[in-house]
Amino acid sequence: MATEIKYQINGQLMDNTVTKDNTEDVILVPVSIGAADEERIISEMVAEDSGLRRETILHVHELEKRIVKRLLMSGYSVNAGLYYASTSFRGVIENSAWNPQKNSITVNFQMGADLRQAIKNTTVNIIGEKGAAIYIGGVADAATRAQDATATAGRAFTLTGRNLRVAGTAEEVGITLTSESGAMTRITDDLFVVNDPSKVIFIIPATLADGTYRLRLTTQYGGGNRLLKSVRTVEKLIYVGTTPPSTGGGETTGGGSGSDGDQEKNPLG
Incomplete structure (x- = not known):
């Protein structure tokens, strides 16, 4: 039997802001080492020294995507092993007809x-405490x-x-909302309701079309009355007028930065 592949991920301790009265309550934050896009995935596959040329691997990768889309649609x-x-369909069907404007x-x-087995084969190393990071722990x-x-x-x-x-x-x-097509909407000052270190409330623009948006909050706030030199x-992904996909384990696409100017995954989803 082939030896199971072992994985390792590092985590850092951070105060749990949800339990404000318990100063000893902490959470564990994954230490991000970067983001992997399709180019990185292909490069990792090439590095496995499978004997396949990069062009062949890229072709198979694109072929799999095309077949999966065709089957689903x-x-x-x-x-697919990693995912199911x-x-x-969404929306009410009127007059027994599909309406792309409503459906x-x-x-x-x-x-x-496969992914559940990978989790079982993963060791988590706690490598100390994390500094005053910025992160989104919840939304409403x-x-x-x-x-x-x-x-x-x-x-x-x-x-x-x-x-x-x-x-x-x-x-x-500031705060921006970027659609899947790349159109960006900036939240203007008059739409802010609360702007506190642990809570920010703002109004979603009434004219914003339904869809998935990447919410991006950028600040120079560094705690107390301190402003950082860099941002x-x-x-975090949000879903205006629609619902998030079911992932079986919570959203994993959000992100935050634990050091000035660097981005990493959101510790709480």
């Missing part, structure tokens, strides 16, 4: 057996009270976490 459920995916297709993802939609990153245009949206206060004079400072940024 034909009504198949796909079990299936499609579903949509979504793809739901759940953790697969004022319209629905949902805390799953859904939001409603024209209504208040709450971010809770640490060192979130939007402050500083750098051009990047720090935290990001």
Whole structure:
């Protein structure tokens, strides 16, 4: 039997801001070593020395994506080992007719057996305490009270976490919402309701179209009355007028920065 691959991930201790009265309550934050895009994945596959040329690996990678999309959009459920995916419809059907303006297709993802086994084969190393990081620990939609990153245009949206206060004079400072097409909407000063270190509340622009957006909060706030020389940024996916995909284990796409100007994964999702 082949030896199971072993993995290792580092974590740092951080105060749990949810339990404010318990000064000894801490959480563990994964230490990010960067982001891996498709180019990084292909490069890692080439580095495995499989004997396959980069062009061949890239072709197979693109072929798999094309086949998975075709199967999903034909009504198949796909079990790819790392994930299980299936499609579903949203919206009320009127007059027995599909209306793209009111109806949509979504793809739901759940953790697969391969990934669950990888988790079992992973060792977590605690490498000490983390500095005064910026992160988003929770979100809430004022319209629905949902805390799953859904939001409603024209209504208040709450971010809770640490060192979130939007402050500083750098051009990047502020909150932006970027759609999947790349269109960016900046939250203007008049849309801020609360701007505290542990809580920021702002109004989602009423004209914002439904869809998935990458929320990006950039600040120079460094705790107390201190402003940092460089900016720090935290990001999180939110879903305006729609619902997040099912991942079987919470959202993993959000991000924050633990040191000035550097981004890393959101410790709480």
